[in-house]
Amino acid sequence: xxxxxxxxxxxNIPEIAPVYDSKLSIGYYYPAVNLFFAVDSKDGHIILLxxxxxxxxxxxxxxxxxxxxxxxxxxxxxxxxxxxxxSIDFKNSDVIHHFNCxxxxxxxxxxxxxxxxxxxxxxxxxLRHIGMDYDKPAxxxxxxxxxxIFNESKVGMQCFHCNYIGDAEDAxxxxxxxxxxxxxxxxxxxxxxxxxxxxxxxxxxEGFMCYNKQAFSFILWQKYLEAEEFGDSISVIMFNTxxxxxxxxxxxxxxxxxxxRTPDTVSMxxxxxxxxxxPRATDTMMxxxxxxxxxxxxxxxxxxxxxxxxxxxxxxxxKHLKVANILDMIYQxxxxxxxxxxxxxxxxxxxxxxx
Ligand SMILES: [Zn+2]
Ligand SMILES: [Zn+2]
Ligand SMILES: [Zn+2]
Numbered sequence: 001x002x003x004x005x006x007x008x009x010x011x012n013i014p015e016i017a018p019v020y021d022s023k024l025s026i027g028y029y030y031p032a033v034n035l036f037f038a039v040d041s042k043d044g045h046i047i048l049l050x051x052x053x054x055x056x057x058x059x060x061x062x063x064x065x066x067x068x069x070x071x072x073x074x075x076x077x078x079x080x081x082x083x084x085x086x087s088i089d090f091k092n093s094d095v096i097h098h099f100n101c102x103x104x105x106x107x108x109x110x111x112x113x114x115x116x117x118x119x120x121x122x123x124x125x126x127l128r129h130i131g132m133d134y135d136k137p138a139x140x141x142x143x144x145x146x147x148x149i150f151n152e153s154k155v156g157m158q159c160f161h162c163n164y165i166g167d168a169e170d171a172x173x174x175x176x177x178x179x180x181x182x183x184x185x186x187x188x189x190x191x192x193x194x195x196x197x198x199x200x201x202x203x204x205x206e207g208f209m210c211y212n213k214q215a216f217s218f219i220l221w222q223k224y225l226e227a228e229e230f231g232d233s234i235s236v237i238m239f240n241t242x243x244x245x246x247x248x249x250x251x252x253x254x255x256x257x258x259x260x261r262t263p264d265t266v267s268m269x270x271x272x273x274x275x276x277x278x279p280r281a282t283d284t285m286m287x288x289x290x291x292x293x294x295x296x297x298x299x300x301x302x303x304x305x306x307x308x309x310x311x312x313x314x315x316x317x318x319k320h321l322k323v324a325n326i327l328d329m330i331y332q333x334x335x336x337x338x339x340x341x342x343x344x345x346x347x348x349x350x351x352x353x354x355x
Pocket of ligand 2: 082083084085086087143144145146147148
């Protein structure tokens with residue numbers, strides 16, 4: 001990680017600017033990052049976010065795009081839709097409201113070709129004076145699909161990539177930044193550490209850190225969509241590390257880095273709780289990981305790994321489960337079981353599936 005900052009300084013690259021490419025899901029990528037780390041364009045965003053969060057780079061907002069909630073592509077089209085059936089096929093319509101009988105209908109229904117008079121199709125009376133017999137409510141629209149008459153269309157969204165159709169609020173805002181070298185960059189490179197002056201970052205061995213909660217949440221979201229697409233599940237292990245002390249914490253993180261598979265993601269939140277996400281892992285794999293970590297900690301402590309509370313979940317994507325809520329659900333579930341366990345080391349396994 002830090003080598004990249006050194007590269008920026010030695011090559012005199014003051015700014016890492018995003019470049020637009022319509023073929024990419026997020027639409028923007030950072031050529032300099034992809035080249036250096038040999039990662040795909042999505043990971044470039046996460047890598048730079050991590051540098052920013054560790055105050056190694058500054059950033060400025062360049063654009064705000066909208067991503068499809070289903071496929072994460074930026075190819076989102078906002079459109080006005082019928083509030084009843086979501087059809088885009090509606091037209092402006094002159095609507096007449098007949099005071100006498102209360103009938104509301106389109107102008108064409110009242111027009112009578114034979115007499116050129118306006119006749120109410122409901123009560124058959126002749127309409128003479130606007131304001132006295134009838135009025136025209138504000139500009140109305142009529143849906144060609146369900147025939148509904150309405151004055152305010154709703155704003156919906158459609159994704160060109162996966163054809164998802166939903167409400168405008170379903171689209172997820174995503175901010176695109178340009179990153180620049182800052183006053184910490186050189187110091188971090190010089191000391192080969194992200195925490196040169198107590199910036200408050202937990203570093204482990206050189207170049208290895210955990211994702212923070214925000215980055216983890218983003219990765220979880222991506223993995224969740226993949227799991228949904230392929231009908232897989234995601235396992236998440238959570239445990240508290242506040243009893244471990246810095247030395248043991250560092251070696252535990254190193255140990256997890258050794259035993260984890262490549263797609264597994266390790267994260268620590270600001271309160272010191274570790275989260276490990278194992279995409280497409282079986283129950284057995286998840287249990288094995290928990291057992292290994294517990295044994296490692298017990299071995300190091302030379303006692304039972306008491307006061308380290310492990311909690312494991314298997315997440316099975318269900319319809320309409322908002323991804324932002326998954327992490328909250330994991331936390332709530334952890335807290336609930338933690339409270340019930342009176343602090344003893346207990347293992348829980350749980351499956352959520354929202355209908
Ligand atoms: Zn009438
Ligand atoms: Zn309609
Ligand atoms: Zn889509």
